[in-house]
Amino acid sequence: MxxxxxxxSDSEIIRRIINGDVNSFEYLLKKYQDHxxxxxxxxxxxxxxxxxxHNVFVRAYQALxxxxxxxxxxxxxxxxxVRTCYDFWRxxxxxKELPMSDLSERHRDWLEKTLSSESDLSFSEESRxxxxxxxxxxxxxxxxxxxxxxxxxxxxxxxxxxxxxxxxALSVSNVKVRSFRSRKKLEKIxxxxxxx
Amino acid sequence: xxxxxxxxxxxxxxxxxxxxxKENVEVGExxxxxxxxxxxxxxxxxxxxxxxxxxxxxVWRLTPATxxxxxAGAIIFLKLGFFPDYDVLTLFINDTxxxxxxxxx
Numbered sequence: 001m002x003x004x005x006x007x008x009s010d011s012e013i014i015r016r017i018i019n020g021d022v023n024s025f026e027y028l029l030k031k032y033q034d035h036x037x038x039x040x041x042x043x044x045x046x047x048x049x050x051x052x053x054h055n056v057f058v059r060a061y062q063a064l065x066x067x068x069x070x071x072x073x074x075x076x077x078x079x080x081x082v083r084t085c086y087d088f089w090r091x092x093x094x095x096k097e098l099p100m101s102d103l104s105e106r107h108r109d110w111l112e113k114t115l116s117s118e119s120d121l122s123f124s125e126e127s128r129x130x131x132x133x134x135x136x137x138x139x140x141x142x143x144x145x146x147x148x149x150x151x152x153x154x155x156x157x158x159x160x161x162x163x164x165x166x167x168x169a170l171s172v173s174n175v176k177v178r179s180f181r182s183r184k185k186l187e188k189i190x191x192x193x194x195x196x
Numbered sequence: 197x198x199x200x201x202x203x204x205x206x207x208x209x210x211x212x213x214x215x216x217x218k219e220n221v222e223v224g225e226x227x228x229x230x231x232x233x234x235x236x237x238x239x240x241x242x243x244x245x246x247x248x249x250x251x252x253x254x255v256w257r258l259t260p261a262t263x264x265x266x267x268a269g270a271i272i273f274l275k276l277g278f279f280p281d282y283d284v285l286t287l288f289i290n291d292t293x294x295x296x297x298x299x300x301x
Contacts, residue, residue, distance in 0.1 A: 020240040026232055033223065041221050049221040054231050061235050065242070114210065115203045132214035139211070156215045187204065194203040 010073040017064055028073070029057055035074065036081050043085035043152060045137070056084045082149070082167040089145035103138055103193070107131055115194055142189050146170075147182035154179040 008016075008027070016024040036056050040049045060080050067076055110131045140148050146168075153164040154175070165175040 018241060020242070022236050022240050023232075025235050026228070029228060029231055029235075033228070037221050037223060041218055042215070046219065046221065050223060050227055053221075053223070054227075054234060057231050058234055058238070061238065062241065111207075115206060129214060129217055132210050133218065136211045136214045152215070156212060190204060190207055191200070194200065194207060 011069050014064055014067060014069075014073070017061075025057075025061055028060075032074065032077055033057075036077065039078060039081045040085060042157070043082070043149070044088055048088065052084060052088055055088075056081045059084055079167045079169070082153070083169065086145060086149045086168060089148055093145050103135070107135055107138075108193070111135065111193055139186060139189050143182055143185055147178060147185065150175055150178045151182040151186060155183060 010028065010031075013024050013027050017028075033053070036053050037049060040053050040056065044052045056077075060077055063080065067073065140151070143151065149168060150164060150170075153159045153167065154161060159167070161172055161175050161179065164170075164179070165172045168175065170178075
């Protein structure tokens with residue numbers, strides 16, 4: 001990617017921040033806030049996204065001296081974002097503050113109607129999207145924090161095992177095994193719902 | 197009537213669509229102001245690594261070597277017959293000086 005001549009490069013900004021110019025961080029914040037929020041909203045509940053994105057930037061700021069200029073800052077920041085999301089879930093699981101303990105009758109009715117419908121396109125209605133989102137959150141809350149993140153990255157985002165491993169700072173073989181197991185676990189969670 | 201695997205397939209597709217259809221959060225200027233306030237509150241950062249960073253980066257790398265040294269040391273002591281408790285007990289039993297002092301009273 002070529003830099004605009006009048007705009008300083010990320011490396012230049014990072015150098016300024018490390019030399020003590022805290023205000024220069026605002027440039028990085030504005031440039032990458034949409035990117036960070038896009039990742040965060042995929043993994044974290046809507047009402048927690050803003051706070052988590054704050055935490056991402058605080059973590060990135062503190063870790064800046066460790067940033068190696070060979071890689072892109074965006075990629076480095078993405079990894080910090082994913083790990084912050086993972087830490088969010090770890091904290092939630094530890095404090096047992098997971099949203100939604102069980103599925104309501106409304107969700108079960110919706111599921112029954114949707115699955116008995118011959119057309120797969122029935123999902124496009126907005127109200128159904130809401131219920132599907134809640135069902136997804138419920139199913140994912142049954143997995144461990146690590147399984148959840150791996151499943152989201154590999155199966156839902158479509159990232160390669162290597163990419164997911166890099167983002168989560170795990171080994172490739174760990175992610176490979178975990179993605180297979182978490183998919184099986186998800187199937188186990190979903191099967192009783194559809195065999196009613 | 198759909199089979200179980202067909203239903204599972206449809207459900208997976210729905211959940212996948214739900215994941216990609218998640219609404220994006222729009223943040224305003226206040227969010228940026230708050231973020232920068234937090235950053236400024238941390239103070240300037242320097243590239244000078246502190247002791248903890250050194251500890252994390254280097255000391256943990258020495259853990260396998262340290263473990264090996266401990267195991268090797270334990271084996272050597274066992275081979276040499278070094279039993280500190282036994283030695284102290286022997287010293288105590290053979291120390292007749294205190295015994296002779298006690299005899300004075």
